[in-house]
Amino acid sequence: MPMHIGEKEFTNRVDKGLGDDFMRGAVRSAQGRLQSNRAGAAEELGDWDQWRDLGQEIRSHTMENLDFYLQQLSEKVAERGGHVYFAETADDANQYVSEVIAKKNAKKIAKSKSMVTEEIALNDILEENGCEVVETDLGEYILQIDDNDPPSHIVAPALHKNKEQIRDVFKEKLGYTNTEKPEELTLFAREQLRKEFLSADVGITGCNFAVAESGSFALVTNEGNARMVSTLPKTQITVMGMERIVPTWEELDVLVSLLTRAAVGQKLTSYVTALTGPKDEDEVDGPEEFHLVIVDNGRSKMLGSEFQEALHCIRCAACINVCPVYRHVGGHAYGSIYPGPIGAVITPLLGGYDDYKELPYASSLCGACTEVCPVKIPLHEQLITHRRNIVEEEKKSGLAERLVMQGFSRVTRSSKLFNVATKMAPFLVTPFVEDGSIVKGPGPIKPWTNIRDLPVPQKERFRDWFKTREKGGTGHGQG
Amino acid sequence: MVKGDIKNREAFLDKIADNLGRARKTSGVERPRWSNQVQWSVLKDHTEDQLVDVLEKQCDFIHTDLVRTNQSNLNQAIRDVIKGWNGKNVVTWDDPRFTTFGLTNQFKSWNEEDGITVNQWDASSGEESIRLAEKADVGITFSDITLAESGTVVLFSDQGKGRSVSLLPATYIAIVPKSTLVPRMSQATREIHQRVESGERISSCVNFITGPSNSADIEMNLVVGVHGPIKATYIVVEDR
């Protein structure tokens, strides 16, 4: 399972996350910081809600006409001398990239951060083929040096490691001799990686947004590694999820503005690099050869389904940063490279219910994710839809929802801090309380309360509710 | 330019159309008129001078120094910044504006008086120009469009305007002619969009650069200076 990371069992992964005090502290403070940055930036921009409406409208139009825009994109890339490969599966994509690399007789590959290449496990294949693959994003680099420790956050992949651990990894693997100061660690990584950029044969990047009208694509970064990867190697391969596209440069503006604010609270990141084809013949730097690989890998199943809106995601991680459950268990507990609420929605779609049916339950349904999403994906409703589907699918077995609920109740039982996780819920639902039960919920909670009345988290904690539910007796009415 | 290959497209796109429950669309899709134009109200009525003020404020947030000057003092202003960084090896774009703004004929005195060597990006020397940029400690370019709101200089690559100049040296200076200021990214992307619509060829690389490179990957502490420049200064120059 390429998307899969860590232990197979959801509950084991969760227990591990709960046992790691540093990780939880780090996640909490990162969430706090990213979240308040985002809130600050959104407020400063003003009209945030109108921006989100615009984002939603653009994404929705683009998905409805995705075949047209992908065709336009591929024509324009080809006109500029770039090659385009449409990959239906992860294997197709990996095979094509391998072929390009073999043809170039390339040995060293420099990569900048890309979720989709993680999803298709491209590195494994390239390494099997005898290539040296260097991750050049600082966080990813740290993980790679530490024997490929998996990422735990979309925006900050090495969030679960502290600086002393990083110093030790550098010392042990690379002979680093300085202190654990982030500045010194970073400078060391800069020097190490500079050599790699200069000697890499092929650069591989992801793609934040492709622009259909001109065959361009934009990389949104802070560190500058994506610029290195697209400036120095002679061959460049860009891998994009098929939904990462906008009609024109004007929509690129809106979505980049939403992304940088929602992700890190910046007006723009240090670099937004928009590339079109290989370098011009009279230019010196930039790739001589350019390949764009457009990946489906299960995404098209979402089109036309009740989950189509999940394809609107621009991977800003804002929903992850507000999620009380993520705060609690950390990124690795999701067992997927896509954690948090959006991960809980798309992982079962890309990887199947069989392996990921617990994920839609890893949510307290507090609605915070839906509130912050810059393109207004109804994450909540989608999680509830998943739950319904899972219950439907498993009804016949008799174990049904109970088993799944049990899995999650182990999480909630074992957690001292679950009070924190449910903190947001009382705030959201209190006005709707009658006799200790929520009779009707606002917005996102509503579909759920249509099935059964929710307990009030303040009075009876979520996990206690689960416990009593499990025993079969509760005064809250089972649906 | 030879047209590139497109592989496996038809089946892939057919499947998308199928799942969307309709026939393939190969033409005739127009962007709708979006229901709001919220991006155009940002800094809408600001004069050029007000935009410079916004830019200056924003520079505080992006760890970038801003210097204001006029054309006759530009040469000195740049030299001061370089000397402040102890820069010895400079690489610049091969851009006619260096001559228009009276800088090219000063480079000799930079060398004689301050020991600063200036190399111009030279596409005809191929790889050697990348090597020179890698060895330089200061990179200097002009800004093509400047975004006040975010503190961003927009650079269009071409033969004389190598991507490496603003990337490889540890410090970076952007000369910002005041006339390049616009409120935000919307104005720059609209301009590019209009070029595309009129069939103009757009640069192979358009960089939107906002201050020096940085990372918060270690315990969420911001470290300025990762792969790109560690320090950046914008020099805003009156040009009309």
Ligand code: SF4
């Ligand atoms: S679902 Fe929305 S909030 Fe979450 S990562 Fe995607 S765009 Fe961001």
